[in-house]
Amino acid sequence: MSSSVSVANEGGVAIVTIDNPPVNALSFHVREPLMQALVALRDDASVTAIVIACAGRTFVAGADITEFGKPMQQPELRAIVAVLEAIARPTVAAIHGTALGGGLELALGCHFRVADQGARLGLPEVKLGILPGGGGTVRLPRLVGAAKALKMIVSGTPIGADEAYGAGLVDAVFEGDLTTHAVNFAREMARKGGPFPPVRDRDDVLKETDLAAFDAEAADLARKARGLEAPIACAQAVRDAVTLPFDEALAEERALFVKLVASDQSRAQRHLFFAEREAAKLPGKDAVKRRIARVGVIGAGTMGGGIAMAFANGGFPVTLLETSQEALRRGLATIEKNYTVSVARGSLSEDAKRQRLAQFKGTIDHADLADCDLIVEAAFEDMAVKKEIFGKLDAAARPGAILATNTSYLDIDEIAASTSRPQDVLGLHFFSPANVMKLLEIVRAEKTAPDALATVIDLARRIGKVAVVVGVCHGFVGNRMLAARGSESEALLLEGATPSQIDKAFTDFGWPMGPFQMGDLAGLDIGWRNRKARGLTAPIADTLCQQGRFGQKTGRGFYLYENGSRTPVPDPEVEALIRDKAAEKGIVPRTIDADEIIERTLYPLVNEGAKILEEGIAARASDIDVVWVNGYGFPIGKGGPMFWAGLEGAARIVGRLRYWHERTGKDVFKPAPLLERMAKTDSWEA
Ligand code: T1G
Numbered sequence: 089m090s091s092s093v094s095v096a097n098e099g100g101v102a103i104v105t106i107d108n109p110p111v112n113a114l115s116f117h118v119r120e121p122l123m124q125a126l127v128a129l130r131d132d133a134s135v136t137a138i139v140i141a142c143a144g145r146t147f148v149a150g151a152d153i154t155e156f157g158k159p160m161q162q163p164e165l166r167a168i169v170a171v172l173e174a175i176a177r178p179t180v181a182a183i184h185g186t187a188l189g190g191g192l193e194l195a196l197g198c199h200f201r202v203a204d205q206g207a208r209l210g211l212p213e214v215k216l217g218i219l220p221g222g223g224g225t226v227r228l229p230r231l232v233g234a235a236k237a238l239k240m241i242v243s244g245t246p247i248g249a250d251e252a253y254g255a256g257l258v259d260a261v262f263e264g265d266l267t268t269h270a271v272n273f274a275r276e277m278a279r280k281g282g283p284f285p286p287v288r289d290r291d292d293v294l295k296e297t298d299l300a301a302f303d304a305e306a307a308d309l310a311r312k313a314r315g316l317e318a319p320i321a322c323a324q325a326v327r328d329a330v331t332l333p334f335d336e337a338l339a340e341e342r343a344l345f346v347k348l349v350a351s352d353q354s355r356a357q358r359h360l361f362f363a364e365r366e367a368a369k370l371p372g373k374d375a376v377k378r379r380i381a382r383v384g385v386i387g388a389g390t391m392g393g394g395i396a397m398a399f400a401n402g403g404f405p406v407t408l409l410e411t412s413q414e415a416l417r418r419g420l421a422t423i424e425k426n427y428t429v430s431v432a433r434g435s436l437s438e439d440a441k442r443q444r445l446a447q448f449k450g451t452i453d454h455a456d457l458a459d460c461d462l463i464v465e466a467a468f469e470d471m472a473v474k475k476e477i478f479g480k481l482d483a484a485a486r487p488g489a490i491l492a493t494n495t496s497y498l499d500i501d502e503i504a505a506s507t508s509r510p511q512d513v514l515g516l517h518f519f520s521p522a523n524v525m526k527l528l529e530i531v532r533a534e535k536t537a538p539d540a541l542a543t544v545i546d547l548a549r550r551i552g553k554v555a556v557v558v559g560v561c562h563g564f565v566g567n568r569m570l571a572a573r574g575s576e577s578e579a580l581l582l583e584g585a586t587p588s589q590i591d592k593a594f595t596d597f598g599w600p601m602g603p604f605q606m607g608d609l610a611g612l613d614i615g616w617r618n619r620k621a622r623g624l625t626a627p628i629a630d631t632l633c634q635q636g637r638f639g640q641k642t643g644r645g646f647y648l649y650e651n652g653s654r655t656p657v658p659d660p661e662v663e664a665l666i667r668d669k670a671a672e673k674g675i676v677p678r679t680i681d682a683d684e685i686i687e688r689t690l691y692p693l694v695n696e697g698a699k700i701l702e703e704g705i706a707a708r709a710s711d712i713d714v715v716w717v718n719g720y721g722f723p724i725g726k727g728g729p730m731f732w733a734g735l736e737g738a739a740r741i742v743g744r745l746r747y748w749h750e751r752t753g754k755d756v757f758k759p760a761p762l763l764e765r766m767a768k769t770d771s772w773e774a
Pocket of ligand 1: 110111113146149150151152153154165186188189190191193212213216218219220221222224362365366
């Protein structure tokens with residue numbers, strides 16, 4: 089056949105093997121020979137059954153995403169599935185690794201699916217801003233029911249082999265040599281004889297659909313979509329599968345697919361798919377990695393405890409160090425409580441909780457860190473404290489151990505210089521809660537050794553983090569840009585906007601919440617301490633903090649939180665405080681619309697990103713997008729600030745920045761040269 093598709097025959101059972109590393113994507117050079125193979129087998133009466141299998145580490149992980157946005161080359165997946173489905177002899181998909189998107193749709197074209205114990209099956213297209221386009225929305229509900237299909241397709245989250253078997257998606261689960269099992273299974277089916285109804289003809293499960301319950305669930309999912317089109321389209325397509333004849337529903341799926349694949353949202357989400365993978369690619373990333381078997385964490389507070397859990401969840405034994413037994417006891421108790429909450433929520437088994445807790449060893453003695461291969465310091469954000477700790481680490485840690493700090497803005501070169509081994513020092517900036525948030529800013533200090541960097545990039549993947557390597561500057565990439573985004577917040581309030589008005593501009597843009605609600609959630613005292621440490625002021629926020637209004641944790645901040653609720657209620661006292669401050673400065677409030685709010689917050693954000701690129705603090709514009717989407721809730725449908733700048737129009741952004749720069753004289757609005765070039769070239773590549 090071809091290098092990517094081969095056919096073997098085992099006693100009358102044909103085995104079609106797809107081999108397109110690394111993930112057997114259904115690229116054109118796979119689809120064409122696959123179609124030829126299936127047509128030939130369809131017309132070969134000597135073949136009693138057909139098995140479709142894949143070489144390498146996984147079954148087909150979907151259509152080839154790199155082909156999206158380009159003219160579609162025939163044959164399409166739908167045509168291949170139509171040929172497959174028309175074959176009267178038993179066809180069996182042998183699924184190992186992942187059967188995702190078009191891969192699962194190909195398998196749904198078979199009469200039977202058998203899976204390896206470790207296999208995962210799903211339709212994750214919604215994560216690319218599209219919906220299954222190869223019949224998945226019409227065939228999956230016919231096997232697992234409309235309610236389950238809705239969940240699987242709108243979430244895009246794959247399920248395991250056992251769950252798939254229980255749901256009727258796979259017909260058998262095997263351990264060991266899957267292809268042999270699949271051939272035997274196919275032979276047995278052939279021996280038993282047909283008919284073998286194709287999935288398209290199996291309506292029984294659909295007839296049981298409770299459409300009212302389905303619509304209620306779909307409406308709830310739509311509410312959570314926050315402006316994303318794909319989840320809504322996915323729900324509509326599954327509903328069509330229930331209410332329309334097969335071919336009509338298939339045509340509706342196609343129409344939705346064609347519309348979404350051309351959308352800015354899908355382009356943004358595909359950009360992020362590749363950006364996350366690019367972020368981990370760095371010159372020297374193939375350096376020999378250091379062995380990491382045990383991890384030490386200094387500080388069992390909110391950040392330290394979360395970091396320790398992230399490593400324990402990744403399977404690493406953790407030594408947790410605190411300054412006193414009492415602080416240690418408190419830290420370990422919080423960790424146990426967090427696991428107990430996960431068990432109660434059903435996201436963790438009691439057994440797994442026990443296993444993870446067994447990973448922890450508490451100590452107050454630095455000597456107990458001597459057997460750690462990586463030590464992460466998560467202590468108080470104060471340079472003198474950091475230097476003292478790294479001095480002790482320098483003495484206690486074994487040679488070759490990696491010494492990391494979780495500081496979110498302090499100078500890591502200065503911290504490294506306080507040790508005799510700056511080549512082993514780097515930043516691992518986790519985001520709170522560290523056991524949940526995916527982003528990890530890996531801060532490369534001036535003297536950080538390439539193998540230390542390569543080691544932690546690989547480690548990030550092993551603990552399920554999305555890593556982005558950044559350089560040393562105040563606030564690194566994320567917090568530095570956050571400061572630029574927030575630099576006008578107080579001015580906007582003084583000039584007439586309210587906290588809820590500004591927050592609404594952000595949620596309408598697609599953020600989970602706006603800056604004032606986020607401030608109240610994180611605690612206004614954190615920013616206050618940081619400003620004081622740097623001799624900076626924010627008259628309104630400082631006054632709120634002086635009044636003990638730290639946000640949710642004190643029941644009032646920029647908003648009121650009545651009776652411990654998390655629902656922000658506008659507070660007339662705060663609005664009166666803002667008006668007083670404005671009057672003190674002789675500022676006459678005026679009407680400020682959402683466009684102006686976005687211009688004065690997100691345009692400086694993009695501008696700061698451009699400066700960061702110019703300085704080489706970030707290697708790629710797409711790295712900045714990965715930071716903002718995974719660490720700061722930037723809407724995925726907009727692809728991150730740097731990608732969004734392309735959608736918004738860099739020329740418009742430069743024009744409006746100039747306007748505000750002339751009006752306010754503030755540096756944050758002075759267009760960065762790289763942004764001005766982007767406005768001409770439409771590319772961030774310098
Ligand atoms: N197309 C093209 N390249 C792909 C790809 C794909 N579908 N999946 C992975 N790659 C590349 C990836 O960029 C990386 O490249 C390398 O493979 C290894 O990937 C009609 C329209 C399968 C779970 O959304 O979720 O089918 O960086 O680093 O961590 O309805 O890849 O080495 O150059 O991620 O082991 C639906 C996407 C497509 C699944 C493996 N399918 N892939 O994870 O490896 S739309 C998906 C994944 C579709 C149909 C529709 C993961 C993985 P490079 P990796 P991994």
